[in-house]
Structures are given as structure tokens and as C-alpha cells.
Amino acid sequence: MKQFLKSVFVIVLLLCVVSACQARTLRVFAIGNSFSGNAAKYLVPIAKSGGHELILKRAEIGGCPLEKHWNGVAATLADANNEKGKIYNGKSLKELMGETKWDVITMQQYSLLSPNVETYQPYATKLRDYVKALQPQSEIVLHQTWAYRVDSKDWGYITRNQRATNQKQMWEKSRAAYHQVAKELDVKVIPVGDAFYAVDTDPKWGFKASESSDLPDQTHSLHVGYDSKPDKLTFDSHHAGPAGCYLAGLVWYAFLFNESPEKITFTPPDVPADFAAYLRKVAWQVVQTVQAEH
Numbered sequence: 001m002k003q004f005l006k007s008v009f010v011i012v013l014l015l016c017v018v019s020a021c022q023a024r025t026l027r028v029f030a031i032g033n034s035f036s037g038n039a040a041k042y043l044v045p046i047a048k049s050g051g052h053e054l055i056l057k058r059a060e061i062g063g064c065p066l067e068k069h070w071n072g073v074a075a076t077l078a079d080a081n082n083e084k085g086k087i088y089n090g091k092s093l094k095e096l097m098g099e100t101k102w103d104v105i106t107m108q109q110y111s112l113l114s115p116n117v118e119t120y121q122p123y124a125t126k127l128r129d130y131v132k133a134l135q136p137q138s139e140i141v142l143h144q145t146w147a148y149r150v151d152s153k154d155w156g157y158i159t160r161n162q163r164a165t166n167q168k169q170m171w172e173k174s175r176a177a178y179h180q181v182a183k184e185l186d187v188k189v190i191p192v193g194d195a196f197y198a199v200d201t202d203p204k205w206g207f208k209a210s211e212s213s214d215l216p217d218q219t220h221s222l223h224v225g226y227d228s229k230p231d232k233l234t235f236d237s238h239h240a241g242p243a244g245c246y247l248a249g250l251v252w253y254a255f256l257f258n259e260s261p262e263k264i265t266f267t268p269p270d271v272p273a274d275f276a277a278y279l280r281k282v283a284w285q286v287v288q289t290v291q292a293e294h
Helices: 002-022 034-040 043-049 066-078 093-097 123-134 167-185 192-200 242-257 273-293
Strands: 025-032 053-060 104-107 139-143 188-190 223-228 233-240
Touching: 025 034, 025 242, 034 043, 034 053, 034 139, 034 233, 034 242, 043 053, 043 242, 053 093, 066 093, 066 123, 093 123, 104 123, 123 139, 123 167, 139 167, 167 188, 167 192, 188 242, 192 242, 192 273, 233 242, 242 273
Parallel strands: 025 053, 025 104, 104 139, 139 188
Antiparallel strands: 223 233
């Protein structure tokens, strides 16, 4: 009996050691806007649920394109004390990064401009080079943002003066732009936009716009959509709601840790359990598909 208990103890100890070896601490710095904020909303608890620690910091300005991020850096390079460079609540990008050695640094384009590849450069390259000089150990990646909800009243620009006409076109043009720029920069893509489109177009799980004057069923909406405020009804077809924030976080998790998020037990309270399970599955499938393409 003593020998049996000793063997059990050894096995348990080995399992604990293996588990500890697999656990990781990852430091992630996101350069973006409200869309990176959406993706980050549940990322830390998702990582914790997967047995990892994630340290996250964001250089975030609402509606901020790559050009504005770079212009802030350029102002700082010209004069370190120039207030025009301190665009992140009084801090420059360098100041915000601080002395922490970041493992992964993400960049993204403003969603309204994301379908137009001409808006990415030369700012993406300049930002990549600047960040890499500050953080040579880091991996730079692009965060692919998503197309707006199918019942949106507006869409992103595919050229300077022309907007996309529907969700499919916005996703296709945005995806092509992100992957073209990623190839130019020799970096990888976090395919959140692909995951959103996969869910949105799924016959069973995708959001369906209302064909009447009644408000649609938003149970499976990845976007905020209609929201009842105390004094009025608002509509936001751009930003992610709880399910969208969860899906984005799952895609980031799958990409960052190269692990299936299907084991994740954390689920936001506003996301139905069956829908959450489906989102975890899609996140892993999409990340694997894009990895196989490259």
C-alpha cells in the first residue's frame, strides 16, 4: 500500500511539473484604438482560464489610424518634449512602453480605413521599425479588425472616396489589405476579422437582420447593435458587443499561445453557453486555417 501511494504521489508530482512547464507568462502591448480595446476586454481572464498569465498594456486612442500613431512618434523624435507626441493621455509611445520588455506588440488600422490598403503605408513600416528599435526582442504582429454588422448603415472605405457596399466586400478588402501589409512587413496576422465573418455568415449561428420594423434578435450578434439607453435607442454596427469581444479575445489567445481555446472555461455572463462553445471552436479553426496558408 505504501508503495502504491508513493507511486501515485510521484505521478501527481510529475503532472504538476508538466503543467507548470506549459504555463506561460506573456507580455503584450497593443497599438490601436477601440477595436484593440474590444479584443482586450476579456483577454486576461481567458488566458488565466487557459493556465497562463498575460500582462497587457495598450496605446489606444478612439478612431486612431496608423498615420496618427506614427505622427505622434515623429513629433517625439523631433522633440522629446513636444506635446504633440504625447498623444496617449499625456505620454508618448516610448514613455507608455516604459522599461518592460514586451514579447508581442500588435498594430492595427482604423476600421473605417482598413479596406483601403493605401492608408497603411508608409506608417506601418515606420512604426514597425521604430518599435523594433525600442524592443528588439519583441514579435510585431498585425491585428486584423472586423467588418461591420450586416445591417450597418455605412461601411469602410475601399478607396479614398469610395466605401464598401456590404459586409462581405468590407471583409474581403480589409483582409487583403492586412495580409498584403503583413507580407511587406514580414509579420503575422491575428485573424479576428476572419473569425467574425465566419460566425456572421454561419447559417445557424450568424446574426440575422430583421426584415420588418421590429428590432432583430441580437442573441448571436457579435456587434453592439441596438442598445436601449435611459432616454433613447442607439445603434452601433461597428464595435464588438460581449460575444464579439469574447470571440476576439479567443482568437488572440489561440494565436498568442498556439493553443486551442476550446478548453477555456471562462465565459462572459452575457454570452449563452452554447454560443460561447461555438465561438471557442471557430476561433481555433480560423487561427489554424490562416497558419496553414502561411
